[in-house]
Amino acid sequence: MIICDCVSKRFGEKFAVRNVSFSFEKSLAVLGYNGAGKSTLAKLMAGILKPSSGKIEVFGKNPSKCVEIRRKIGIVTHNPMLYKDLTVEENLHFFSRLFGLEKWDWVLDELELREKSKKKVSELSRGYLQRVAIARAIMAHPSFLILDEAFSSLDVEGRRILENIIKSFEGPIFLSTHNLEEAKLCKNFLVLDKGEVVYFGESYNDAIKFLRAREEGSES
């Protein structure tokens, strides 16, 4: 169970997310326009950022305080978090060592990265960078997957691979996106606007309505 209870995150005077509450077991699509607070919420859920107030629980523990829980979370953000001077293989090997994994190169086949494994990360296209980031996130068989704009910059093949990963993943998934089609992969929906929750529920159509209402509100 993933629980987010009255969570706020402030950078200086500005709130990136404010009083956000929800809980889910299977999958959650977080929708919102740019600056809605989706990425901040993803990092809070992963324990990379600490909330200014409120409580986050992943499998009963606070991820920002418990590294054991963080190690069970696979996260992909729009920033690949890879070392540009190292090759794909060296990057993945480094992260596999942090997990103490003996076998990790199956992710090269899973993400179709075998051909690029000797290439420096700085030489890869944006789409392949994203594939390496996904490989890093799933290599240790995480129990909770956080995908923040993970589909962005992926080509058709990359999208197909990621969709398969999502469909076959057994644990909870947090999928932040502004693409409505991608959101359909999830069972719960959360709509954020300026850091606040405007909709949380199981209806995709209602989530879209709230999202469109916000769009029209901001245009008028």
Add this chain to the structure above:
Amino acid sequence: MMRLNFLELVKKDLKVEARSKSSINQMLLFALTTAFLFSLSIDSEKFFAQILIIVVLLSSILSCSATVVREFEQETIEGLKNFMDAREIMAGKIFSNLLIVFLLVIIVTPICYALFNLSGNFLLLFTSLLVASLPISITITLISPLSAFARGREMLLPAMLFPIIFPIIVPSIKLLSSSHAGIFELQSAIFLIAYAGLMASLSLILSEHLF
């Protein structure tokens, strides 16, 4: 219990450093230029201890801060935080920087020894400089994350560092000067090692707030 993950971080840092060579080249170039200029302009045999400390201190600021700041600039720190405890990250950075500064000392000491026309015990001078570089490297590692997001980072880091590093300057100079006379000043060495231990402990305690 802290796992040995920090050793993986050390290996990775050294590999990145060896691959990019940016800060090592910068550090060596700066160290050798400074040593050469000082050797021409002042009585370097008389003031060699002061010059060596300045060279090691300023060169270390360049290289040690780079290993930490790079993680923030490339946002790879978030990837590390996903898998590692803040203390493990800090321990890894401390060891990486120690090795980089030791490399500097290994290269710079014989060059300065020849450049400054020194005639004392080389091995003693080398050991003394290694001991003096310990607290310097650890203190810079402690301060670097604080300056990572600052606009005038290059100016801010030395300004923040100076009051913290001040207590070790006199014992470092004493240790190096006495080594030239063939004496290993144990009192200064103990003080420097204790100060390094204090800074390392402080770094680990504060790591949760720094990363």
